[in-house]
Amino acid sequence: MVIGVVFEYAAEPMEVRIDGLSILFRTVQQSNWVTIDNIKLSHSGVIKEFPELEGRDDWKEEAVKRFKTKIKGLKTEKERAHYIIHDLKQHGYLPRYMQVSGFRPIKIE
Numbered sequence: 001m002v003i004g005v006v007f008e009y010a011a012e013p014m015e016v017r018i019d020g021l022s023i024l025f026r027t028v029q030q031s032n033w034v035t036i037d038n039i040k041l042s043h044s045g046v047i048k049e050f051p052e053l054e055g056r057d058d059w060k061e062e063a064v065k066r067f068k069t070k071i072k073g074l075k076t077e078k079e080r081a082h083y084i085i086h087d088l089k090q091h092g093y094l095p096r097y098m099q100v101s102g103f104r105p106i107k108i109e
Contacts, residue, residue, distance in 0.1 A: 002101040003081045007093040016084055018077045036064050045091050
């Protein structure tokens with residue numbers, strides 16, 4: 001089962017695709033899907049979530065590693081989608097739609 005979630009950040013849409021353990025991201029500027037390894041992470045956002053990474057040079061790599069570990073610990077795509085929605089909401093992303101493969105999109109309120 002593939003789940004797609006559309007977010008809005010600063011009036012710009014961002015899509016997330018969840019397919020098993022594969023989590024892919026793309027924005028309007030990017031026509032290709034990218035993994036978490038290839039997206040920009042805000043240093044202040046990472047430090048807010050993981051204060052113990054303050055002052056470390058490898059803060060981004062460690063944050064990506066922790067994200068992947070968390071995703072692997074979740075059993076289903078729906079659990080992963082809900083985790084991503086909850087996590088990105090904390091960073092100012094507004095979830096707009098969610099679509100499970102084979103079904104119509106559902107508006108998220």
